[in-house]
Amino acid sequence: MILLDGKATAATIRTELKARVDALRQDHGRAPGLAVILVGDDPASQVYVRMKEKGCAEAGIVSFSHRLDAAVAQGELEALIDRLNADPAVDGILLQLPLPKGLHSQACLERIAPDKDVDGFHPENMGRLALGLPGYRPCTPAGVIELLRRHGVTTAGKRAVVLGRSNIVGKPMALMLLEYGALGDATTTVVHSRTPLDDQRACCREADIVIAAVGRPLHVKADWIKDGAVVVDVGIHRTEAGLVGDCDFEAMKDKCAAISPVPGGVGPMTIAQLLTNTVAACAAHLGA
Numbered sequence: 001m002i003l004l005d006g007k008a009t010a011a012t013i014r015t016e017l018k019a020r021v022d023a024l025r026q027d028h029g030r031a032p033g034l035a036v037i038l039v040g041d042d043p044a045s046q047v048y049v050r051m052k053e054k055g056c057a058e059a060g061i062v063s064f065s066h067r068l069d070a071a072v073a074q075g076e077l078e079a080l081i082d083r084l085n086a087d088p089a090v091d092g093i094l095l096q097l098p099l100p101k102g103l104h105s106q107a108c109l110e111r112i113a114p115d116k117d118v119d120g121f122h123p124e125n126m127g128r129l130a131l132g133l134p135g136y137r138p139c140t141p142a143g144v145i146e147l148l149r150r151h152g153v154t155t156a157g158k159r160a161v162v163l164g165r166s167n168i169v170g171k172p173m174a175l176m177l178l179e180y181g182a183l184g185d186a187t188t189t190v191v192h193s194r195t196p197l198d199d200q201r202a203c204c205r206e207a208d209i210v211i212a213a214v215g216r217p218l219h220v221k222a223d224w225i226k227d228g229a230v231v232v233d234v235g236i237h238r239t240e241a242g243l244v245g246d247c248d249f250e251a252m253k254d255k256c257a258a259i260s261p262v263p264g265g266v267g268p269m270t271i272a273q274l275l276t277n278t279v280a281a282c283a284a285h286l287g288a
């Protein structure tokens with residue numbers, strides 16, 4: 001079994017990015033900049049945002065932190081986004097989701113200039129993904145693809161099942177697996193919360209590649225997995241038994257050709273992809 005080690009892979013990516021960032025600074029006199037907006041005090045979001053800012057520091061990216069009260073007005077949040085859109089030191093804008101109740105996340109995401117949309121959530125970038133055109137790709141599915149690529153896993157011609165249809169993970173993940181190329185070209189099935197459990201299991205049993213993003217602890221059982229399958233677990237849940245994913249890692253790991261752990265799998269890759277997108281945005285803004 002190959003462990004899809006996202007922690008080590010992300011560290012490698014940060015080192016590679018640091019060299020790129022140093023070169024940009026040498027040649028153009030400034031480092032890439034990422035504005036990070038956190039609204040409210042959701043503890044999980046606070047942890048994620050802190051990890052994103054730490055990742056920036058390690059890659060030599062400047063981060064601009066904007067912490068807003070949960071009671072902030074929609075107009076005030078949009079005005080901040082407008083200022084960041086106009087700020088030449090800011091290459092990327094990250095609005096941490098979910099937003100507190102009363103704020104319209106879709107309106108905010110659409111307010112972010114597509115050339116600074118390093119999360120890839122603007123309809124223009126999502127549309128470009130759907131059309132197979134270049135653009136910023138959502139960080140979690142792009143991180144999954146990069147994790148597979150760096151472990152020599154290809155998807156072309158294989159049967160892939162994505163569990164979950166969220167705009168952040170499942171939907172863009174399926175679109176990426178449908179793109180042309182060795183890390184696409186998969187026969188792709190999406191199952192979701194309205195797919196009967198028996199059908200979810202039946203689809204998974206046929207799959208060469210299973211990508212779990214359902215948001216339910218230990219949802220995917222060992223007997224759903226074909227011998228020699230590749231499993232990528234996007235979930236992370238704090239339980240009494242510690243952090244677990246959407247998949248029963250311990251029960252299935254020995255039958256998998258490759259599997260990602262939780263923690264230390266997809267999570268660090270999501271952040272590495274955010275940093276990668278930010279450096280790419282900077283290079284585009286500098287004409288480098």
Ligand code: GUN
Nearest residue numbers: 094095096097098119139
């Ligand atoms: N919340 C959960 N995942 C993500 C993500 O990838 N980006 C942002 N901005 N918020 C999230």
